[in-house]
Amino acid sequence: MDTQHDNALAHALAAIPGPVPPSGVIHVVIPHTSRFTVVGNHLAQHAELSLVAIGVGVHIQSLPAGTEVGIKTLTARFPEGEVKIACALRELEAHGYLRRTRVRLTRGRVATRTVFCNQPGAVLRGGMVPVVGPAVRSAAPAPTLVREHIHHVPEPEPTAVPEAPHAPVRLPSRTAPTQRRRPLPRPQALTPELRQAASALLADLRRHAEELVLSEEAVEELVPGVAAWLERDATTDAIRRALTADLPQPLRHPARLLRHRLTALLPPPLPGVHDLxxxxxxxxxxxxxxxxxxxxxxxxxxxxxxxxxxxxxxxx
Structure with missing residues (x-):
């Protein structure tokens, strides 16, 4: 399979007209005919947004209108944790791409309304009527879109970033799943002793299973889950066996596997003497x-x- 892909790429490179640059990226552009999204370079090449924020923004723009894009939904879809996803959404809000407001529904219920603007600069300049509808294009004739003015105007960008002369990036769309991931268990009190013991246990896992090599950020995110086990009087040997037994091969996302096991296999608190x-x-x-x-x-x-x-x- 790898050889076939290499041959196809070599033929595609040979068919590129004109001189090929000696270094840097070489674009092989094949026009899309269905299931693609037009993303402006002001977002894809934003100078102040993080790579996670740009990826989250492109993903939200590719989704159909009405799709859930909350922190829990995005965390269930991508390997990044809730902290990274929340920071990315705040970045998009700060630069005008995202707007989240609390609206009151019937019977006293409150919901969060999310508005994503693909061109914040154009809205600020005025003269354009925003269109509320799906962001995905298809080869079939487009239905009539409902036009609606957005009452909440995004905040202005701190600095204007000029667009590059390249063509807009076109990416295939994806639909977020409806399944939500259970939250990682947390202890009642994350004391310094519990944090130290949990961090040491997670960092030591690679001695017992070489597949479980974790980054410092992954260890920090998983510390509350291990601390919850320790708070319930689970021994370090019992936790290590639960996390390292029957590992799938190959193991592509060790942090996600450990998060699942810490959540799904959490033991109940030990009963007291009077209970027994x-x-x-x-x-x-x-x-x-x-x-x-x-x-x-x-x-x-x-x-x-x-x-x-x-x-x-x-x-x-």
Whole structure:
């Protein structure tokens, strides 16, 4: 398969008209006919946005209108954690691409409305009517789009970034899954001792399984999950066995696997001494032999049964 790909790429490079640059990237441009999104260079080559923010912005722009783009949904779709995704969304908000507002629904419910603008500079300059609709283009005739003015104007960009003369980047669209990932467990109190023990256990995993080589950032994100196990009196050997047993081959995302196991296999807290104590049985009244008729009856003191006591009372 690799040889076929190399041959196809060599033929494509040979078909490029004109001189080929001696260094740097060489573009092999094949026009799309369906399932593509037009992304401006002001976003794809933004000088102040991080690479994660640019990727999140391109992904949101490629989604159909109405798709969920919250932090939980994006974290379930991509290997980056909630912290990185949240920072990327804040970057997009700061540069005018994203706008999140709280709106009140019926029956007192509150929801977050997300508005993504593909050209914040054009909205600020005015003269263009924004269109609310899907960002994905197809070869079929486009349906009539509903035009609607956006009342919340994004904030202006701190500095204007000129567009490069290259053609806009066109990327295939993706649809975010609906399945949401469970949050990583956290201890009631993340003490310095728990943090140190959890960090050391995670960094030591590669001694027991060479596939589990974690970055410092991944260790920092997984520390609360291991601390929750330690807080529930799980031994370090038990945690290590749970995290290193039956690893899939090949293991492509060790941090994501460890996060899943720390969440799905979290043991319950150990029961207390009083919970394990045997339940006490109710005291049993012993049997006695009646002094009159010699029948057995229950009583704490010897004497006569109920029938004999009744006869004596009548005689008296």
């Amino acid at each position: 104590a045997a339940t006490r049985r109710a005291p049993v009244t012993p049997f006695q032999t009646c002094d009159g008729c010699e029948r057995a009856f229950r009583s704490h003191d010897p004497g006569h049964c109920r029938d004999c006591r009744a006869q004596y009372w009548e005689a008296a």
